[in-house]
Amino acid sequence: MTSGLLTGALDDRLLVWGRWLLVSQALLFALLLGAVIVAALARWVQRVRVRRLTIAQDLLARELTGTGPVSRVVLAQLSALPTGLQERLVLEFGRTLRGAALDRLRSVGRHLGIAAQATRACDSRWWWRRLHGVRMLGALDHDCPALRRLLADPHPTVRVEALHWAAGRADAQVVSALVERLVDPERLCRFTVRDSLLHLGQPAASALAALLERRDVVEQAGALLEDALVVARGLAQPILLEPVLALSTHVEAEVRARAVHVLGAIGSEQAAVVVVRALGDAEAIVRQAAARAIGELGHWDGALALAAQLADTSFPVRREAALSLRRLGSVGVLVLRRARTDANPFVADMASQVLDLPDSVFHRVAA
Amino acid sequence: MDLSALSLARLLPYFDRGIFAYFVILIIAYGTLVAAALWELLAHVLRVRGESRQWVLGSAVSPSISILAPAYNEEATIAESVTALLALHYANLEVVVINDGSPDRTLDVLRERFALVPVHTIVWKRLETKPVRALYRSRTHPNLVVVDKVNGGKADALNVGLNLATGDLVCVIDADTIVDSDALPRLARPFLSDASTIATGGMIRVANGSRVAGGRVLETRAPRNGIAGMQVSEYLRAFLFGRLGWNHLGGTLIISGAFGLFQREAMIAAGGYTHDTVGEDMELVLKLRRRAYEAGQRHRVLFVPDAVAWTEVPETTRVLGRQRDRWHRGLADVLWRHRRLIFNPKYGAMGLVGLPYFLIVELLAPVTELIGWIALATWVWVGALNGEVALLFFLLAYGLNALHGALAVLADELSFPRYERIRDRLLIIAWSMLESFGYRQLTVLWRVRGLWKYLRGRTDWGRMERRGFSTPSGGATTPTLESARAASA
Numbered sequence: 001m002t003s004g005l006l007t008g009a010l011d012d013r014l015l016v017w018g019r020w021l022l023v024s025q026a027l028l029f030a031l032l033l034g035a036v037i038v039a040a041l042a043r044w045v046q047r048v049r050v051r052r053l054t055i056a057q058d059l060l061a062r063e064l065t066g067t068g069p070v071s072r073v074v075l076a077q078l079s080a081l082p083t084g085l086q087e088r089l090v091l092e093f094g095r096t097l098r099g100a101a102l103d104r105l106r107s108v109g110r111h112l113g114i115a116a117q118a119t120r121a122c123d124s125r126w127w128w129r130r131l132h133g134v135r136m137l138g139a140l141d142h143d144c145p146a147l148r149r150l151l152a153d154p155h156p157t158v159r160v161e162a163l164h165w166a167a168g169r170a171d172a173q174v175v176s177a178l179v180e181r182l183v184d185p186e187r188l189c190r191f192t193v194r195d196s197l198l199h200l201g202q203p204a205a206s207a208l209a210a211l212l213e214r215r216d217v218v219e220q221a222g223a224l225l226e227d228a229l230v231v232a233r234g235l236a237q238p239i240l241l242e243p244v245l246a247l248s249t250h251v252e253a254e255v256r257a258r259a260v261h262v263l264g265a266i267g268s269e270q271a272a273v274v275v276v277r278a279l280g281d282a283e284a285i286v287r288q289a290a291a292r293a294i295g296e297l298g299h300w301d302g303a304l305a306l307a308a309q310l311a312d313t314s315f316p317v318r319r320e321a322a323l324s325l326r327r328l329g330s331v332g333v334l335v336l337r338r339a340r341t342d343a344n345p346f347v348a349d350m351a352s353q354v355l356d357l358p359d360s361v362f363h364r365v366a367a
Numbered sequence: 368m369d370l371s372a373l374s375l376a377r378l379l380p381y382f383d384r385g386i387f388a389y390f391v392i393l394i395i396a397y398g399t400l401v402a403a404a405l406w407e408l409l410a411h412v413l414r415v416r417g418e419s420r421q422w423v424l425g426s427a428v429s430p431s432i433s434i435l436a437p438a439y440n441e442e443a444t445i446a447e448s449v450t451a452l453l454a455l456h457y458a459n460l461e462v463v464v465i466n467d468g469s470p471d472r473t474l475d476v477l478r479e480r481f482a483l484v485p486v487h488t489i490v491w492k493r494l495e496t497k498p499v500r501a502l503y504r505s506r507t508h509p510n511l512v513v514v515d516k517v518n519g520g521k522a523d524a525l526n527v528g529l530n531l532a533t534g535d536l537v538c539v540i541d542a543d544t545i546v547d548s549d550a551l552p553r554l555a556r557p558f559l560s561d562a563s564t565i566a567t568g569g570m571i572r573v574a575n576g577s578r579v580a581g582g583r584v585l586e587t588r589a590p591r592n593g594i595a596g597m598q599v600s601e602y603l604r605a606f607l608f609g610r611l612g613w614n615h616l617g618g619t620l621i622i623s624g625a626f627g628l629f630q631r632e633a634m635i636a637a638g639g640y641t642h643d644t645v646g647e648d649m650e651l652v653l654k655l656r657r658r659a660y661e662a663g664q665r666h667r668v669l670f671v672p673d674a675v676a677w678t679e680v681p682e683t684t685r686v687l688g689r690q691r692d693r694w695h696r697g698l699a700d701v702l703w704r705h706r707r708l709i710f711n712p713k714y715g716a717m718g719l720v721g722l723p724y725f726l727i728v729e730l731l732a733p734v735t736e737l738i739g740w741i742a743l744a745t746w747v748w749v750g751a752l753n754g755e756v757a758l759l760f761f762l763l764a765y766g767l768n769a770l771h772g773a774l775a776v777l778a779d780e781l782s783f784p785r786y787e788r789i790r791d792r793l794l795i796i797a798w799s800m801l802e803s804f805g806y807r808q809l810t811v812l813w814r815v816r817g818l819w820k821y822l823r824g825r826t827d828w829g830r831m832e833r834r835g836f837s838t839p840s841g842g843a844t845t846p847t848l849e850s851a852r853a854a855s856a
Contacts, residue, residue: 018759025766032773033796039780040789128413156560157414188560194428223562230428315491352487357504364509 053085060089060108064101075111086112087136094139102141109140122146127155134158138165151177156186163189167196170203179207182231183224190227198234205237212243218250225250229258236265248274253283260286264293272299279305284314291317295324295366300331307335310347318346322354323366386739387760394767396728400612401771405778407615408607408672412782415553415673430558431459432551433534433631437524438464438542442472446480448542451582453508457551461510463528464542468518477513482506490514494526494639502531521624522640522647529631529639537631539648544625545574545584545677553674554628563665565655566629568622569674570606572785573599575682584677589791593798594687597806598680600799603775607782610670617716618656618668620725624648626676629655644704646697653705660714673783688813695817698730733814740808765803772799 056078063074078086093105109115114136121133123146130150137147138161150162151174163181166174178200181193197204211217212228229247232240240262247259260278263271275297278290291309294302306328309321322339325332339351357365434452438445445464452462466474477483483503490499497519505511516527525539536558540546550569557564576590590596613619622629624647637654640647652668659666681687702709702725709726711718746752773796779785786792 015756015759018756018763022759022762022766025763025770029766029770029773032770032777036773036777036780036792036796037789039777039784040792043780043784044789131413186560187562188556191428191559198428234428319491349487349489353489353502356484356486358484358506358509360506360509361504 049082049085052081053088056081056085056089057092060093060105063108064093064097064104066104070104070107070111075108078108078112083114083117086114090114090136091139094141106140106142109136109142115140115142118142119144119146122150127153127158130155130158131161134161134165138162141168143169148173148177151181156184156189159184159186159189160192163192163196167199170200172207175200175204175207178204179211182211182227190223194227194231194234197231201235202237204231205235205239208232208235209237209239209243212240212247218247225252225255226258229255229262233258233262233265236262238266238268241266241268241271245270245274248278253281253285256281256283257285257289260289260293264289264296267297272297272302275299276302276305279309284312284317287312287314287317288320291320291324295320295327295332298328300328303328303331303335306332307339310339310342310350311344318350319354322350323362326354326357326362327366382742386735386742389735390764393728393732396724397608397767397771399616401608401774402612403615404608404612407611408778408782411672415556429459430535430555431461431533432457432536432538432555432628433461433463433528433532434538434540435525435528435532436462436464436540436542437467437521437528438469438473439467439518439521439524440469440471440473441542442469442476444543445473446476447582449477449481449511451545452540453511454548454582455546455551456548457555459534460551461512461532461534462508463512463514463531465524465528466513466515467520467524468516474513474515478503481508481511481513483513490527490530493530493635496527496530497523499527520642522642522644525647526639529634532631534631536628537634538628539624539626540676541625541678543679544571545579545582546626547675547677548583550626550674550676551628554626554671557667557669557671558628558630561667564630564667564669565633565659566622566627566652566668567674568610568619568628568668568670569626569676570670570672570783571602571623571625572675572677573602573680574677575599575680577677579677587785587787587791589786589794589798590682592682593801594684594806595680595682596794596798597802598687599795600772600775600802602680603779603795604771604799606670607672607775607778608771611672613721614669617720618666619670620652620656620668620717620721621649622652622668622670625678626674633658644697644700645693646701649697649701650704653701653708656717657705657708657714660717675783675785684809688809688816691810691813692817692820695730695733695814696821698725699818699821702726702730730818733811734818736811737815740811768803768807769800772796772802775799 059074059077063071078089081089090105090109094102097105106115118133118136118140119142121129122137122144124130124133130153134147134150137144147162147165150158151166153159153162159181163178166178175197178193178197181189184190184193197208208228208231212225212232217224217228225247229244232244244259244262244266247255248263250256250259256278260275263275272294275290275293276299278286279294279302281287281290287309291306294306303325306321306325310318310325312318312321322336325336333355336351336355339347340355342348342351354362434455436448436452438448441448449462449464453460464477466477483505486502486504488499488502490502497517499514499516501515503513503515505513512531514527514531516524529537536555538551538554546569554567554569557567572587573590573595574584575592575595576588577584578586578588589599610619610621627648629651633655634651637651637658639651641650641654644650656666656668681690702722705722708714708718709722714722743752743757746757776792776796776799780792786795
């Protein structure tokens, strides 16, 4: 009879193997337990360090709000701290400071050697070292060629941090690098670019207008154009009007909708004409954007066109039309009140709901 | 007793080799998951440590999030829960509370506390649901929407929430879940980094024993109650290794109903939540992924280890038994509904790795383990057991379990630690070492019972009783959470 594992005599060699496995398991377990205790103790030690950090925070905060050269005594005290704590201090303060206080922090960072170390880290072959470098330099609002190179770093996480840093630099080189990065393959990079360009504001508008006029960009469409139009809407600069008007007849509905949205933010008579025309677009997404844009423009002449959209077949278009009517003020509210008794229940329902919204809710929804 | 005469005797060796082979398969599966999870955890820690989330929070281009909070008989805690949700750190946030026909004063409490006013009730019915009775907006909190509907169960309530939500992303939580204040931007991050992300799930931690006040966990402690303590270790292993490992091996199949973030349009396109199942959270993820595979779309479903929500776990075997029974019925139901996907190469890693794992390792494990225990008892009874080998086998299995638990505590400690005191960590390791003596066997029985009930066609939720977030003496307390979740479906 064949013998089983648990019900027969097991080969001696297997038994020895089993015992060895058991011993190794016990050793490994003891090691893990030791590691947990060591890690926990390390955190306990860290708590002691946190106390030192708190003292250093007070010291540095006082120094940063002062005037004149940075005190040597304070620098000596900060130098005595472990590098990790020094870096933590810089990161914590750097994220919240602006102006003279940030200049002083930069000076402290230079004296402590943090800036030099971070600049070296920017050239490291390891992405996490470069990431650390760009974070430290970003906190110090430092600028150097090594950091600018990271705007095109092969690792997306590093690139994101560098693109975030770029929001504070309005020079042509950075702006053009940011606009080029609107086509970054990584979505988080594109998100950061959009955010940084919006922070830059007006200086980014002309570069963006140039991008939107490029034939290859217009033909490529897709995510790039949509991202660029999101930024254009945030910037809402007159220089963007011409290229955006051209995009309002783009073949892709998503692009047309975003373009109409931008026109609502920029304004002008030309924009108003295009926006009212867009209410008749075949795609609901464009009609919805147009309805919203009329409200944002405060284009009273569009009230009747909006009233007609209350009977649109699409729920979001009806809702946007009703919200825009209320946004128009007394003229729009009058139209909505009349619509409340409309024979068409879709019109009456939407008008009633939007009129019922408390002011605070309406302002949030309409924002 | 002479066994040689019985045919069983001839089968016995093959039978116990089969059990042993299953044991080896489990070790390989868990080992692969642990290795993948540790790699993923390291990469995630390097990515997010020192990162500022302020720019995600404050950016004008961040995606908007709607939180869906279904409530059923929550009058004691609803005001505090909703206040905590409204205070979450995320700029573009909407909170949708769905009162699922509670017979108690849940709606009255909401009306009084948040100055609700009724608005004309029309809903864009993109998903079929039970009728909506009334719609309310708050004068004091413009981002709060309250809807009162006819009772239809949790899935139906969530579908109403989906019809009403306006956010790009939808966060689904249980009304009694405590969400860390910075958890939302962490959970939203994968949506920013990859357009193909359709869902992300957060880490669910056990709040029993911790100090809780004002809808926040103020101090994390290990529970003194054994049943809850063993679940801490279980949750750590399940989330840190189980879910995180799947990020690397083709995407997770479960996003906990207690805390998950989804693309709203993808959810609606998939038909929302399914009503007639007790495993609606897994069923939704499978539907989303199945649809993406069938449309040939690249998609990602990820677990995010540093986005934390807290839950109260059962502290009695009676309630825990009902919960595990229901979880296993849900798993069986979902696997049966999507049986055509299992081992189907058309569904990529999900069909060839994920679903077979859930079938062989998760669904059938308790059955195999129970058969193993019965066989062991039979061999002892007939005197056929080789005691030395059996002891060795048991110790090896026990050792692996203890290693698994200790490794989870260490990984937690080195990544996103929550426990302040050494004794809490040691206590969790101790609980995990005690799991094999009674607790594990009970969970096997409950899960087998769940499977049996499923085969007999039982689809009820069972009643979940909560004792409330207890706080050690000297600390602040929250009112008892009596949340008997939507049992009435």
